[in-house]
Amino acid sequence: MLLKLVREGLGRLIVAIDWVFSPKKVQRGSLAQKAANTDASTISLYQFYACPFCIKTRRAIRRLNINVVTRDAQKPGEYRQELGTEGGRVKVPCLRIEKDGNVEWMYESKDIINYLDQRFAA
Numbered sequence: 001m002l003l004k005l006v007r008e009g010l011g012r013l014i015v016a017i018d019w020v021f022s023p024k025k026v027q028r029g030s031l032a033q034k035a036a037n038t039d040a041s042t043i044s045l046y047q048f049y050a051c052p053f054c055i056k057t058r059r060a061i062r063r064l065n066i067n068v069v070t071r072d073a074q075k076p077g078e079y080r081q082e083l084g085t086e087g088g089r090v091k092v093p094c095l096r097i098e099k100d101g102n103v104e105w106m107y108e109s110k111d112i113i114n115y116l117d118q119r120f121a122a
């Protein structure tokens, strides 16, 4: 219980630091930005608000200047259940990628960030 509170508190501190030191955003022309956001509409991030690995991943998303839907998998409910049954385990961050009618669930913040960097490089 105490450990959980400390972890949550540290996570929220990291969220605040991340907010203060926001990353520099990739700049695109308006057409390219629209195309990037359309492309990004096929992915979503299952995450916990104060998880350091999720904060790192959200930071990469902000840096890449794309709109990615986030799904709260921490509280019991639809998204947590979806992550467990369709993704295979309740571990975050996890990127849900829709492509050609198929769905891929990508775990590991490092892999997710590499994937996003390659797909949304300006």
Ligand SMILES: N[C@@H](CCC(=O)N[C@@H](CS)C(=O)NCC(=O)O)C(=O)O
Binding pocket: 048, 051, 052, 053, 090, 091, 092, 093, 107, 108, 109, 110
């Ligand atoms: N190596 C993973 C670590 C992710 C991780 O430990 N996430 C925690 C939340 S901060 C989690 O989902 N724990 C639940 C579990 O492992 O079952 C990454 O970089 O994404």
